Amino acid sequence: MFSKKNNYIALLCFFLFIGNAASQSIKKSSKVSAENKANLKDKESQLEQASMKEVDVVSRFNSTRLSLKDDAGVIRWWEAKSVYSKVIDWILKVFNIFILLWIYLVGRNDRKTDLKRNVESYWYQDVVLKSNHETMSKIYDDLESMIEKHIVAVSVGKVSGVTAVDYDKLITDTNVNFNDVKTTARKKFIDIVEAVHPDLADDLNNLFMDLQDSFSPLLEVTLANFDGEDLRSLISSFKSEFISKLYGYHKKI
Amino acid sequence: MNVFDLDLANHKSKEVKFFSGRPRGEKVRESIFLGKKEDMVEEVRVKVPTGTRSIHTSFFLGLFGPSVRKCGSGEKFLEKFKFDCEEIINKDVDEGIVLALKKSNVLKEK
Numbered sequence: 001m002f003s004k005k006n007n008y009i010a011l012l013c014f015f016l017f018i019g020n021a022a023s024q025s026i027k028k029s030s031k032v033s034a035e036n037k038a039n040l041k042d043k044e045s046q047l048e049q050a051s052m053k054e055v056d057v058v059s060r061f062n063s064t065r066l067s068l069k070d071d072a073g074v075i076r077w078w079e080a081k082s083v084y085s086k087v088i089d090w091i092l093k094v095f096n097i098f099i100l101l102w103i104y105l106v107g108r109n110d111r112k113t114d115l116k117r118n119v120e121s122y123w124y125q126d127v128v129l130k131s132n133h134e135t136m137s138k139i140y141d142d143l144e145s146m147i148e149k150h151i152v153a154v155s156v157g158k159v160s161g162v163t164a165v166d167y168d169k170l171i172t173d174t175n176v177n178f179n180d181v182k183t184t185a186r187k188k189f190i191d192i193v194e195a196v197h198p199d200l201a202d203d204l205n206n207l208f209m210d211l212q213d214s215f216s217p218l219l220e221v222t223l224a225n226f227d228g229e230d231l232r233s234l235i236s237s238f239k240s241e242f243i244s245k246l247y248g249y250h251k252k253i
Numbered sequence: 254m255n256v257f258d259l260d261l262a263n264h265k266s267k268e269v270k271f272f273s274g275r276p277r278g279e280k281v282r283e284s285i286f287l288g289k290k291e292d293m294v295e296e297v298r299v300k301v302p303t304g305t306r307s308i309h310t311s312f313f314l315g316l317f318g319p320s321v322r323k324c325g326s327g328e329k330f331l332e333k334f335k336f337d338c339e340e341i342i343n344k345d346v347d348e349g350i351v352l353a354l355k356k357s358n359v360l361k362e363k
Contacts, residue, residue: 102336131343175271176341182310183348194355205352209311213273220270 009106012099019092123196129246135189136242141233142181150174151217151228158223171219178215182208202251207245211238255294259285262302271307278315291320291333301338308342313349321353 153170156162162170185208194201211234220228264281279312282288282355293295297320301308317334324330327350336346 014321046296172306172341176344179307179341179344179348183344186351188349205355209275209309212307213311216271216273216309 009103012103016092016096016099019095021048022160095240120196124249130187137184139181139189140239142184143178146174146177147228147231147235151231153230154223154226158226162223167223174219178212182212193243197249200245203245203249204242207238209242254296256296256298257290257294258298258300259287260302261305262300264294265302267329271309272305273307273309273313275315277357278312278317280315282316282319287316290317291323297334299334299336299338299343301336301342303339303341305338308345308349310345310349310352313345314353317349318353321350327351327354 150170154167157167157170186205190201190204190208193204214234215231218227218234221227260309270291270320274315276354287297297346308313320334321327321330324333329345330350
């Protein structure tokens with residue numbers, strides 16, 4: 001919620017506020033200093049006339065020293081000449097302008113990035129995912145129904161007996177069906193994704209190729225050794241990875 | 254006419270009825286020096302053993318992917334590479350060509 005950049009900006013604003021407050025206080029104290037000038041001048045003239053005691057008064061008009069003593073001899077070191085407070089005031093004003101410019105420029109770049117991210121997110125969420133939700137569901141359904149059909153056919157074959165030729169044809173047909181589902185998934189979903197997100201389309205195509213490489217060996221077993229559960233768990237883990245790729249990509253946007 | 258004959262039966266075990274795996278396809282390509290041979294001949298005849306159920310896309314990309322990219326289009330590739338195979342294999346070849354032509358890291362060229 002609070003990015004590092006926003007924290008730095010908040011910190012800078014805080015220091016600006018402190019700096020401005022300090023500048024105002026210095027201005028105020030320089031006014032006091034001006035009043036004191038007048039008082040001290042009177043005192044000087046009084047002392048000259050009275051010649052009562054020596055006061056270590058630093059000349060306020062020509063001296064560069066910042067210290068000054070009152071009647072009790074306490075040095076009020078924090079009272080600076082008015083020219084110093086003006087210099088500090090101008091430095092702070094210039095600094096304020098730079099900070100404002102910097103905040104504006106950084107904010108402008110952030111706004112551009114946010115806009116780009118919003119457009120990408122919209123395309124991915126609303127155009128790609130939402131409008132192709134049915135297509136994706138159909139892909140899963142087709143894969144699952146295909147393997148269930150194969151499993152049932154093998155089970156029937158085990159019971160009623162099936163020739164080697166028929167079993168071979170069954171495996172070929174299932175392979176062909178799988179390849180058709182893979183091609184349909186590419187044409188109807190992945191190629192659309194590719195138009196906007198080529199990296200994601202690559203990942204999905206690779207996922208299907210890996211599935212194909214794992215799928216065929218599971219079919220190429222003897223009737224006796226066939227295990228339908230292997231096929232089911234393969235499709236199940238493929239579904240999880242497919243969804244995980246889609247979700248994971250959205251997080252990157 | 255210069256022709257190069259490629260019999261895929263020499264590159265698989267007898268019991269296996271499909272060709273899969275990109276690394277395997279790349280290995281076959283290197284072993285027959287297909288990259289150099291295809292530049293020296295006008296036609297490459299690819300014989301797919303009878304009974305082959307499928308040429309997986311991964312294998313196709315490993316073996317023929319760079320050739321497809323070199324030809325630049327599916328039509329030019331099929332003019333040069335003639336596949337002697339069953340109808341179901343033609344579908345696998347078409348799918349392989351489409352993926353090979355994608356400008357992405359689906360095809361990793363060596």
